[in-house]
Amino acid sequence: MSSQSSVLTKVFLFFFALFGVFASLAAAAPFAEMERRDVFVPPITYPHTGTVWYKGQRHNVTWDTTNAPVNITNKLGRIMLRKGDITTPVILEDNFDILLGRIEVTVPWVLPDTDYSLVLFGDSGNFSPQFSIQE
Numbered sequence: 001m002s003s004q005s006s007v008l009t010k011v012f013l014f015f016f017a018l019f020g021v022f023a024s025l026a027a028a029a030p031f032a033e034m035e036r037r038d039v040f041v042p043p044i045t046y047p048h049t050g051t052v053w054y055k056g057q058r059h060n061v062t063w064d065t066t067n068a069p070v071n072i073t074n075k076l077g078r079i080m081l082r083k084g085d086i087t088t089p090v091i092l093e094d095n096f097d098i099l100l101g102r103i104e105v106t107v108p109w110v111l112p113d114t115d116y117s118l119v120l121f122g123d124s125g126n127f128s129p130q131f132s133i134q135e
């Protein structure tokens with residue numbers, strides 16, 4: 001009697017565990033699928049470590065488009081300025097085709113420092129290495 005109930009408990013626990021696995025697979029699948037097919041987060045290739053920009057200059061920010069998927073949901077890009085670990089509200093360029101691989105920006109007038117970086121947004125963002133902006 002008691003061994004029978006322990007078998008039932010094991011069977012129950014088995015199905016319970018199985019259900020849990022399926023539930024987590026079902027929850028994870030759409031996200032993994034979307035990431036593989038649609039989200040394109042290209043790495044920034046310029047500016048890089050050692051780059052020095054001066055206020056008011058024009059520069060091509062460049063990024064690598066070689067691994068672009070066929071269909072991208074986040075076709076339009078936006079470049080924002082970061083300082084240290086903070087993304088500032090400064091938008092350098094917006095609404096450009098993420099597949100261009102480069103876009104001209106004007107260096108904003110900000111306090112001279114060595115810990116600026118850029119974020120290229122399609123869907124989620126990709127950070128450049130830190131570089132300098134000088135007056």
Ligand SMILES: *[C@@H]1O[C@H](CO)[C@@H](O)[C@H](O)[C@H]1NC(C)=O
Nearest residue numbers: 057058059060102103104105
């Ligand atoms: C950006 O790149 C384009 C294409 O190579 C070039 O025509 C343009 O002069 C560049 N702009 C700057 C500021 O270097």
Ligand SMILES: *[C@@H]1O[C@H](CO)[C@@H](O)[C@H](O)[C@H]1NC(C)=O
Nearest residue numbers: 036037038069070071072073
């Ligand atoms: C890309 O989208 C087009 C048009 O919606 C579709 O016909 C094609 O099958 C898609 N390709 C891939 C690889 O998803």
